[in-house]
Amino acid sequence: MSSADDVLAELRALRAADLPTHGGRTLAYVYDSGLDGLDELSAAAHALAASANGLDPTAFPSLLRMENDLVSAASELLGGTARTVGSVTSGGTESCMLAVLAAREGNPGIAEPTVVLPSTAHAAFHKAAHLFRVRPVVVPVDPVTFRADPASMAGAIDDDTVLVVASAPSYAHGVLDPIAEIAAGAAARGVRMHVDACIGGWILPYFRRLGRDVPEFGFAVDGVTSVSVDLHKYAYCPKGASVLLHADSELRRGHFFAGAGWPGYTMLNSTLQSTRSGGPLAAAWAVLRHVGDDGYLGLARAALEAVEEMRAEITAISGLRLVAEPDSTLLALTTDDDGIDLFTVADEMGTRGWYVQPQFAHGDSPVNLHLTITAANRGSEAEFASALHASVAAARTAGPVVVDEGIAAFLADLDPDSLSEEEFGQLLAAAGMGGGAGLPDRMAEINAMLAIARPRLRERLLQEFLGILYRPG
Template sequence: MRNSRFPALSRSWEDVESEMKTARERDMPWRDARNFKPAYFGGEDLLAVADGALNMYLAENAIFSRTAYPSLGQYEEEVVDMMLSLLNAPDGAGGSISSGGTESIIMCVKSAREWARENRSSAATPEIIVPHTAHPAFDKAGHMLDVKVVRMAESTEWRADAAAMAEAVSGDSFMIVGSAPPYPYGETDPIAEIAAIAREHGLWMHVDGCIGGCILPFMRRLGEDVPDFDFAVPGVMSMSIDLHKFGYANKGVSLVLLRDAGLERYQRTSFGDWPAGIYSTANITGSRSGGPLASAWAVMNYLGEEGYLRIFAAQRDIKQRLMKGVGEIDGLEIIARPHALHFYFGSPEFDIFAVDTGMAAKGWSMTRAEQPDSIMMWVNMSHQDVVEEYLGDLQTTVADVRAGRVQPAEKSTVYVM
């Protein structure tokens, strides 16, 4: 028998809270001293709006958004509509919310698989074709749905290798994927080219816009050179869009968007023979908090197109200042042409992870990546006033690395484990 770890006696909230505060403080002892902000930080006002709405609906169960809590149903419809119009969806398009990018992707693979069962000749092992950089959520989906994931061996010039994807199409393929943009490298895949392959072979084309779905439409309006990536591209059947990233909602809300609302029948699970009544949901989760959806609706109404344009313009400028400064440091190179608000840099001359180690010692928290070894930066509003300080520290750290005064602490680049 295991020893019970369940506390035998009740404790006061003050006691529990104090233990939790200490544990949280240990995560990042420098959190308060450095005024730490979440990765997707658009401003204190956004945090207040998102948290206010989250708290208002925290205890409401979003599974009952069409029955007990119709206001949540209304928010879902409106949030879906707002994003469909932003992403050039045609009349008749539809969508639903999920708990995150991974769930959205799993549901799109599931919808495409069911659609293929009805519309394509049967496959011994149904396959989806994904670029080298596609998010591992596609592999999770493949594992859960018994679908083979054919992942390309490499990217060409930091984007999906469309020629290799065309060659990979077989009689068992039913879906093809591009990302706008992917997490690695940050450059949008050639969506129009991949969609042309989809049209030629009758495949379901999915665009993973978990990062860029909210950003890219506004980058275009700001005059940035962003390739076509949304429902304006013929053949794009579905998109996954995370509102809990650059939509600035609290964690736990993403969108599954479909070119044709009728396709939702392939996504939905309905069960009628249950004493409690009909059970019909579009996504995986059952009970879940209404808070994240409420926070998305609140932030989208608070910002409007005007507000998103304003904060994306400001962050685009921060990104440009950072990229220019990094590119001017001898031995550092920017990787790819990043379309969203994250970018990578590396060095053909010295160990970039030593630079990371040196910068960490100066208090800068950055993210390591590989293929090639590189440092990844998420730009957010908290960086506005520290660009010069960061670049100055980067310059001295590079000089220290060149002179052998800093060694890398370790090579590992774990994303999540």
């Protein structure tokens, strides 16, 4: 038996290899308010409710009260009415999946339901379509602005459509789709409309209060029937906590589950989970109450100022540009200069203590680097700019990463569905991704190969890589 001190020391040693979650240098995955004491508050609240089980809200009425409080706060921020209802979920993916499930179950007469998605919609909707047997109908977006096209979205709706989706904003480019126009098209056909505001839902209303021109995207828009917003993003709550709002309880009913056909208790679930720790719920509730409306306005101001300054720093570097004009806190930077390899820039930023997320080319969207800006980035913009200048210069010196023509031809001919697990293992080992030890420090060459692989092959390679990682011992 190990002592508590020894166990915690071991945990700290394990965590030392992780990307930093504070300080604004990890520009994906984490959201840092920069507020002193918030971690301690949320950890204490989490501990107080961690053993409570959200499976039965009548047994743990504290969790029911906190969940209703969180839903009420989200509803007020996003234009909800007295009829608006919601559920707290484990994260944005679960919220989006439940929106699809509720729409499917709310249309039992449709044998082969479809969901209409802009090509920039989050992959969570494709996951939902896959798991719930709903066919995704993907509609191209504007090739310059990367916003969904309302006319094309409306034209994709047919008698099998159960849901139309738009983003506020899209993850890849940080732009808002024209929600009102898309919602009008859905409403004209009597189809539900979901707004994925997982990233923007808790900060864009404050941007509007700060004077930014942010169009309505919530329930103030006619035709919007559901909205998702993550609390563990710009509400700066611990993971995982998200809210899925529905305009009324009838729209929500389809993602509730009841199971009485067995000898045990009648199981009732409001989300995909059954047992749910009260910890994340209590932590989110505590953070929202502590930060408050004025606090979130201040955090939004800090994030907005950081976005504007970092945007200016990026566009001042010769050879760099933004893929799209950002509407929120997400920036996607790219290059038209063949001498700048963005995968190398990402590696160089890593050596300087900054994590930026490479995004592969898809359709009209070029290879780019994704940056998620938070309030914690305010004050470190000059450090970021210095690191980016140096990283671009190093990438120019190194020159572009070139994939051998033979390897490129080999990848082009591979049928991902015909390869065995062992063959995938050999491919991953040859690429430097085998053995279960994780990724190498520098990824430019691997990313260059993945970039030329067909999406299906890339999916299979990374699925097999995940399978290698998740093996004990």
